[in-house]
Amino acid sequence: xxxxxxxxxxxxxxxxxxxxxxxxxxxxxxxxxxxxxxxxxxxxxxxxxxxxxxxxxxxxxxxxxxxxxxxxxxxxxxxxxxxxxxxxxxxxxxxxxxxxxxxxxxxxxxxxxxxxxxxxxxxxxxxxxxxxxxxxxxxxxxxxxxxxxxxxxxxxxxxxxxxxxxxxxxxxxxxxxxxxxxxxxxxxxxxxxxxxxxxxxxxxxxxxxxxxxxxxxx
Amino acid sequence: xxxxxxxxxxxxxxxxxxxxxxxxxxxxxxxxxxxxxxxxxxxxxxxxxxxxxxxxxxxxxxxxxxxxxxxxxxxxxxxxxxxxxxxxxxxxxxxxxxxxxxxxxxxxxxxxxxxxxxxxxxxxxxxxxxxxxxxxxxxxxxxxxxxxxxxxxxxxxxxxxxxxxxxxxxxxxxxxxxxxxxxxxxxxxxxxxxxxxxxxxxxxxxxxxxxx
Numbered sequence: 188x189x190x191x192x193x194x195x196x197x198x199x200x201x202x203x204x205x206x207x208x209x210x211x212x213x214x215x216x217x218x219x220x221x222x223x224x225x226x227x228x229x230x231x232x233x234x235x236x237x238x239x240x241x242x243x244x245x246x247x248x249x250x251x252x253x254x255x256x257x258x259x260x261x262x263x264x265x266x267x268x269x270x271x272x273x274x275x276x277x278x279x280x281x282x283x284x285x286x287x288x289x290x291x292x293x294x295x296x297x298x299x300x301x302x303x304x305x306x307x308x309x310x311x312x313x314x315x316x317x318x319x320x321x322x323x324x325x326x327x328x329x330x331x332x333x334x335x336x337x338x339x340x341x342x343x344x345x346x347x348x349x350x351x352x353x354x355x356x357x358x359x360x361x362x363x364x365x366x367x368x369x370x371x372x373x374x375x376x377x378x379x380x381x382x383x384x385x386x387x388x389x390x391x392x393x394x395x396x397x398x399x400x401x402x403x404x405x
Numbered sequence: 406x407x408x409x410x411x412x413x414x415x416x417x418x419x420x421x422x423x424x425x426x427x428x429x430x431x432x433x434x435x436x437x438x439x440x441x442x443x444x445x446x447x448x449x450x451x452x453x454x455x456x457x458x459x460x461x462x463x464x465x466x467x468x469x470x471x472x473x474x475x476x477x478x479x480x481x482x483x484x485x486x487x488x489x490x491x492x493x494x495x496x497x498x499x500x501x502x503x504x505x506x507x508x509x510x511x512x513x514x515x516x517x518x519x520x521x522x523x524x525x526x527x528x529x530x531x532x533x534x535x536x537x538x539x540x541x542x543x544x545x546x547x548x549x550x551x552x553x554x555x556x557x558x559x560x561x562x563x564x565x566x567x568x569x570x571x572x573x574x575x576x577x578x579x580x581x582x583x584x585x586x587x588x589x590x591x592x593x594x595x596x597x598x599x600x601x602x603x604x605x606x607x608x609x610x611x612x613x614x615x616x617x
Contacts, residue, residue: 196603196606196610197599197602197603197606200577200602200606200609201577201602204516204574204577204578205516205517205520205578228610230504230505231559231609231613233505233512233513234505234509234559235559235562235563235578236509236512236513236516236578237505237506237507237508237509237511237512237513238508238509238559238560239512239575239579240464240468240508240511240512240515243467243471244470245466245467245469245470246466246467246469246482247466248465248466248483248486249483252461252465252483252486252487253458253461253462253465255487256457256490256491256494257454257457257458259487260454260457260491260494364599
């Protein structure tokens, strides 16, 4: 088996529909920041949502709803809530600025999980059934075969890597289904920094898989 | 043949006529995309309550319907639809008519609220502008005429789906179900759901592709 085609149209579609859980939503939002082409496709899927909304049979509503809304508007729009505390992040590689969607999240400390490979978990809402983390792999490092129990999606934030015949550069998305076994080789001069969203747990079919287990529950 | 899509999207467009305002029970009223855009702009510029009432009459029952489909109780759907409309009021200044239709913008606000409240997944800072509420900007400035054409193309694209594909699309947009749940609902394997989604999305993309 090989990695799926690079076009993440189905993820853009599911995000626009509101049908992705938090780890994958975060990945799509990051990808959208980095790819104008993806934004255009995503806009079409959101327009589809708007059109479906237009076509819905209107529900029965409380006749006083409008007046309640107007009263709330009259009562003033003073924003509630205090200042937001900036979420904490570990130090990023020199010259790299986190995309806005990631900068809004709390990110845990870097942990070395193997030679030339470190990761940092990203805090998601407790209801999330997926996980998201940053993974940085040093140039020339090959990450041996590993399998997945569920979907795994990678967005390249910096640098590039090869996966078999395919090469992924900044802003691109690589998708792997459950059961896909793949090798990753970083071929950029700088370390390759990726955002990974994952459902299920990585199956330990190699050292990397075993190492993944170290942070699977974070 | 294609009755899911037919029921969902192929009803003839309701003829546009003068907007009846201040009566949310006027169920049959219509609102053209141009009118909706103008109304949202009037909220932003003048704080125009008549404009708000017109938007409310049209969208409030539809947003409630959307939330009911997503599994909200009638009371929760009413509350969230109310909150959606209040966000429309508060965030009207962030609406960019050249970037997308008002219905798209309102759908995105309702969708984000649904994810917030029904799934408890997003952080709950209600009143901060949520950047993901803004529709993605189109690559070039687009006119309302082009948007109408786009809307027509979206309608056609949906009509071009097979019954199975239209059903899947509907489940994703409305029924708040993850892949595995959809597989159970339809009684088909997870892999089939995934490949069906991919095919539906490819088909939609092929239809929508030359919109640029």
